[in-house]
Amino acid sequence: MSTAELMDFDEAIEKFEPVLGFEVHVELGTATKMFSAAPNGFGDEPNTNVSPVCLGLPGSLPVVNEQAVRYSISLGLALGCSIAESSSFARKNYFYPDLAKNYQISQYDEPIAFEGEVEVELSDGSIRRIPIERAHMEEDAGKLTHVGTSGRIQGADHSLVDYNRAGVPLVEIVTHPIFGAGALAPEIAKAYVATIRDIVISLGISEARMERGNLRCDANVSLRPWGQEKLGTRTETKNVNSMRSVERAVRYEIRRQAAILEAGGTITQETRHWHEDTGTTSAGRPKSDADDYRYFPEPDLLPVVPSAELIDELRAALPEPPAARRRRLKTEWGFTDLEFQDVQNGGLVSEVAATIAAGASPAAARKWWTGEITRLANARGAEPTSLVAPESVAELTALVDEGTLTDKLARQVLEGVIDGEGTPAEVVDTRGLAVVSDDGALIAAIDDALAAQPDVLQKIKDGKVQAAGAIIGAVMKAMRGQADAARVRELILERATE
Amino acid sequence: MSEISEEQVAHLASLARIALTDDEITNLASELDQIVNSIAKVQEVATDDVPATSHPIPLRNVYRPDVVGDTLTQEQALQNAPDDDGQRFVVSAILGEEQ
Numbered sequence: 001m002s003t004a005e006l007m008d009f010d011e012a013i014e015k016f017e018p019v020l021g022f023e024v025h026v027e028l029g030t031a032t033k034m035f036s037a038a039p040n041g042f043g044d045e046p047n048t049n050v051s052p053v054c055l056g057l058p059g060s061l062p063v064v065n066e067q068a069v070r071y072s073i074s075l076g077l078a079l080g081c082s083i084a085e086s087s088s089f090a091r092k093n094y095f096y097p098d099l100a101k102n103y104q105i106s107q108y109d110e111p112i113a114f115e116g117e118v119e120v121e122l123s124d125g126s127i128r129r130i131p132i133e134r135a136h137m138e139e140d141a142g143k144l145t146h147v148g149t150s151g152r153i154q155g156a157d158h159s160l161v162d163y164n165r166a167g168v169p170l171v172e173i174v175t176h177p178i179f180g181a182g183a184l185a186p187e188i189a190k191a192y193v194a195t196i197r198d199i200v201i202s203l204g205i206s207e208a209r210m211e212r213g214n215l216r217c218d219a220n221v222s223l224r225p226w227g228q229e230k231l232g233t234r235t236e237t238k239n240v241n242s243m244r245s246v247e248r249a250v251r252y253e254i255r256r257q258a259a260i261l262e263a264g265g266t267i268t269q270e271t272r273h274w275h276e277d278t279g280t281t282s283a284g285r286p287k288s289d290a291d292d293y294r295y296f297p298e299p300d301l302l303p304v305v306p307s308a309e310l311i312d313e314l315r316a317a318l319p320e321p322p323a324a325r326r327r328r329l330k331t332e333w334g335f336t337d338l339e340f341q342d343v344q345n346g347g348l349v350s351e352v353a354a355t356i357a358a359g360a361s362p363a364a365a366r367k368w369w370t371g372e373i374t375r376l377a378n379a380r381g382a383e384p385t386s387l388v389a390p391e392s393v394a395e396l397t398a399l400v401d402e403g404t405l406t407d408k409l410a411r412q413v414l415e416g417v418i419d420g421e422g423t424p425a426e427v428v429d430t431r432g433l434a435v436v437s438d439d440g441a442l443i444a445a446i447d448d449a450l451a452a453q454p455d456v457l458q459k460i461k462d463g464k465v466q467a468a469g470a471i472i473g474a475v476m477k478a479m480r481g482q483a484d485a486a487r488v489r490e491l492i493l494e495r496a497t498e
Numbered sequence: 499m500s501e502i503s504e505e506q507v508a509h510l511a512s513l514a515r516i517a518l519t520d521d522e523i524t525n526l527a528s529e530l531d532q533i534v535n536s537i538a539k540v541q542e543v544a545t546d547d548v549p550a551t552s553h554p555i556p557l558r559n560v561y562r563p564d565v566v567g568d569t570l571t572q573e574q575a576l577q578n579a580p581d582d583d584g585q586r587f588v589v590s591a592i593l594g595e596e597q
Binding site: 030031037047048052055063067093095096097145162292294304306 | 509513515552553555557558559560561562563564565566567568569570571572575576583585586587588589590591592
């Protein structure tokens with residue numbers, strides 16, 4: 001769709017009220033799958049983390065992973081939900097080869113957690129309450145690779161299936177419709193996903209790496225004229241896998257739907273695909289008879305009836321709520337409101353916290369994440385959190401602190417780390433980027449520079465120490481920037497006045 | 499009185515990817531109808547205070563510890579596949595998408 005078919009965002013919001021809804025899937029970081037003892041691993045050789053249950057082989061029977069139930073209850077509690085006295089699994093029947101059984105084990109009328117609320121903080125510091133309808137347990141599906149000319153579903157000749165992901169424990173968090181977002185709708189979308197991510201990270205129940213699909217968001221958007229009671233027809237943009245993309249996808253859908261409605265058209269109720277490269281959505285599958293999933297109780301699995309003691313134990317072990325955590329961290333780190341907002345708006349609170357925990361100073365952790373890493377991420381159209389691990393950032397700041405690297409060199413090392421060249425120390429070694437701390441090498445370069453510029457040498461001797469700048473420049477150039485300028489200056493003054 | 503219509507049978511057959519002839523649809527509608535009627539008789543004795551039962555055995559909370567167990571090898575996993583590329587199952591392209 002061309003931009004001519006989009007309405008200006010401000011105009012769209014003036015005419016229509018956006019109503020949002022989200023389904024966020026969280027892959028739990030258990031050792032094994034939801035219903036079998038096969039490993040829950042990422043990036044392994046295809047079809048090696050599979051058991052007969054994962055392949056739906058005849059006679060195989062699922063058994064519930066206790067840790068996954070505990071994680072799900074913890075997440076439900078952290079979302080402010082009630083935990084079901086009795087919760088059961090159901091079969092969602094559909095034919096698609098991403099699951100070999102022709103059904104997905106999910107939950108239907110008895111989800112493990114229901115009716116909660118999540119507080120989301122926006123960039124102006126205001127708080128929005130997002131109503132949670134339910135959080136239910138289910139299994140992830142296998143990974144399909146469509147082979148064909150286009151690389152997309154349309155035009156594929158055949159598909160390849162890897163069932164390593166089939167059966168990985170998921171919690172799907174479903175919101176109630178979110179009203180009153182207005183022009184803040186895209187920002188609320190992003191802040192909601194960032195908050196869910198912070199919650200699951202602080203619970204320690206998922207790696208929450210969006211680029212790996214540990215956390216995936218389906219965004220529902222509908223528009224209605226302001227003042228109208230009846231909800232408009234919604235679209236569901238599937239698998240939006242970064243916080244930035246969630247914001248963009250919601251903004252795009254508002255502009256697209258507004259243009260259609262304004263022209264007298266109607267919105268088709270359908271799923272839509274998000275295209276990261278163009279920042280657009282395209283029509284997927286329309287809602288149809290195929291959405292009749294014929295849910296029925298899963299006969300192979302017994303009800304989950306969590307005891308009051310278990311719920312109390314998990315509630316007592318909950319980390320502090322996100323708002324309290326933010327207030328505490330801001331004080332601990334000694335950040336100003338603006339500095340903390342910067343971290344918060346970048347969705348980087350967990351990364352900064354982990355970097356500090358790994359030994360970096362708060363100021364350095366903030367500077368790297370909101371500065372160079374964010375800049376590189378924007379340049380690459382990626383999420384900062386996907387580029388580099390907090391431990392590597394902490395190692396980088398340590399190398400700067402101990403004088404092995406200058407800030408400038410550290411930025412080069414960071415790029416090396418992001419490009420997969422290894423840990424910061426390894427990049428320093430392979431690229432030969434360490435600061436030259438050998439005075440002998442520096443003095444040789446200084447003597448060369450002084451000999452080449454005798455007029456400058458004379459000025460320094462006459463007491464005009466600022467003239468040393470020209471020599472520092474020449475020495476840094478000779479050292480390819482890998483020298484500590486302050487040390488070079490000291491040595492120049494020593495040599496010139498000897 | 500028939501409660502299961504031929505349209506419902508055709509709809510279910512299409513959802514279940516089962517090809518049925520018109521005759522089969524007519525026969526199945528009548529057979530399913532008898533089954534539904536028989537089950538309705540059971541419902542007559544179940545009063546309002548009897549909750550729906552999905553499992554006949556009064557067991558709950560049957561769990562497995564989160565410990566890795568046996569897996570199949572890639573070769574075993576692909577052994578019964580109609581087609582594979584040495585690593586993954588090959589399936590025909592399907593118009594649709596992940597659920």
